[in-house]
Amino acid sequence: MRRKLAAGNWKMNGTGTALPELEALAHGHPAPSVDILICPPATLLHRAAQTVAGSAISVGGQDCHAEVSGAHTGDISAGMLKDAGASAVILGHSERRESYAESNGTVCAKARAAMRAGLVAVICVGESLAQREAGETLDIIGGQLAGSIPDESTGENLVVAYEPIWAIGTGKVPTLEQIAEVHDFMRGQLERRFGAEVGGSVRLLYGGSVKPGNAAEIFGVPNVDGALVGGASLKAADFSPIIEALESA
Template identity: 70%
Template sequence: MRRKMAAGNWKMNGLQSNLAELKALAQEFGNADCDILICPPATLIHSAASTTADAVDIGGQDCHQSETGAHTGDISAQMLKDAGATHVILGHSERREDHDESDHDVRHKAVAAIHAGLKTVICCGETLEEREANNTLDIIGGQLAGSIPDTVTGENLIVAYEPIWAIGTGKVPTLDQIGEVHDFIRARLERRFGEGVGRSTRILYGGSVKPGNAADIFGVSNVDGALVGGASLKAEDFGQIITALAAS
């Protein structure tokens, strides 16, 4: 059985004072019937890991593909691990768009992250134009093939489907659309890696997940949890999503 996961991406939000939200989350949901992951900005990783005391996993939002080197401003996977992270998000659409990251870049970062002992949350998703042109599955298939390295296992790989047009917009695909993509991802993983890896890899949905729609989304085929943006910044809001996931 795949263990469900509620993951929160704080993006470029959060100061030391915001760790109170994380502490409240850990205290109330530390024994929840699902895994909880929070990916704060890099400046908070060490403090966040110390605050949660293993009740909540802490992850990075990106890493460099090299272990060390002259890469001013970048952070290696080993540095994330050393700071207390257990996971890292890779290939988020905002990284792909704002920093021109390619599938090739994401794959090499994933190799580095796995080598450092981190679990990878690899993101994929289509634009509104691609959705309207009925190219969604072709786009997702290409991203999966190009971004995921051959060395993954069901333990170190988590896939997050995030339709770009739904991130932070309040727009959400229909449940049938979400199910179609998640079923497709599962089938692709099984075909490439075999049933063992394919069936044990968790597939999260992300894109305007809120307390009001979480339960319906978690009832969709092959949705093993969520990667949540803004709603993960407040323990009260994220807690409702965790409760919905644990009950699904």
């Protein structure tokens, strides 16, 4: 059975004053039946890891460089994230693909580096509104899966998050049928590439305007193994109901 995962992406939000939210989350979920991952900004990562040490909460990074070290001013390697206390890293988020022109190949190289450093790579895929309206969704997702996921991926070191770009932070959410179509497609693609056992063990998350009010119905969709949550993960009071909905799914 795939263990479900509630992941929070804080993006460029949070200073030391946000750490009590992690404490509240840890205290509120001392023995969850799902995995809980929070990915704060890099400046908070070590303090966040210390804050949740000994709890059921894990922390991760929001990006990493493909190289182990070197002259890459401002960048952070996967090994550095691991050293700071991370167990995972988000890669290929649409904001990175768009703002930094990250290609599938770039994402794949970063994912390979993350896996070699002992991190779980949470690889994001998703289509734009124009691509959705043009009927290109599955072609786009298929290309991103093929190009962004390393050959050495397993259910232990890979999580895939479907985040339709047009639903991120907009309040717009795909229909349950649309979510099901993409998640079923992704499962099929993974099983064809890696075999039924490995392909069937990779956790598939949905992300894009997930809130306490819509989480339960989204988690009821087959092949949705959890969520990658943005704004609603910043406050324990908002994220806890989403975790509870996932536990009940």
